[in-house]
Amino acid sequence: MSSLSDKIEKYLRNLIKRYEGEVEIKRNRLADDFDCAPSQINYVLDTRFTVERGYIIESRRGGGGFVRIIKVKLTSENEAMKNIIKQLEGPIKPKEAKGIIKRLHENNLIKKRDRILIEAAVSKDSIGFENDDKNLIRTQVLKNTLKAIFKS
Template sequence: MRNISDLIEQYLKHMLQESSDGAVELQRNDLAERFSCVPSQINYVISTRFTLEKGYFVESKRGGGGYIRIQRVELPSLTALQGHIVHTIGDQVDQGAAEGLIYQLEEAEFITRREANLLRAAISRDSIAVKLPLRDEIRARLLRAMLITLLIK
């Protein structure tokens, strides 16, 4: 059985798919009431699963008429994607940012689930068992080379 965070994430993703402009505005308290949870649970889901690295822009306004706005950030076209990858990864990339980019590419269906799993395994800190900052440099080189190769198809 899935946990409440998974259910909230799936609900929000469904809302984003149904949205004509790729964005949703919601009241945190209304969403918490819908899922019978505390508002901080909603904050947790949004702050961990709807990050910029994962392809989402989140804006919030506090107060009586406050809201949370989640917008899907579209990846550039395939021809511009290589430049985006080189720019995003840079000379060093930590594991969290690398996994966020892989997630974003998988969600946009530029890579398959299997390819994403292989990438995650190759760039994990367990696979690159050297000390920082060398590990982040190696991860960046590996990830950049693998993604460019995968996306040239």
């Protein structure tokens, strides 16, 4: 009944548990074990091991390549960060964005420099073209920069 993706997810979760939050796999090897297309591994990674769920993916191509899955330790800080990222949806206006960033900084979730940078990125000045999607783009930029911080 459970899909193949579910099985792969389960398998990986077990591995991660066994290896204390960090595991390295060979994508093609794993695909072979589960007898599926390699890109299915990516699908599982993209849908189940996301930042929102507290995972970071690193990888390398070429000889000796790998995919590494890291379970982020949930301190209250990055737990909070995760939730905030999860909740960033729909259009966000410049002022709202600024408010969000301000609070993140005040709560020590991002550094001063991060704040300056992200504020600039989502400012009216940056994303100001008269354009239907601009507030949605702003949301994406905000979300992705925060994710980047989470990952680093």
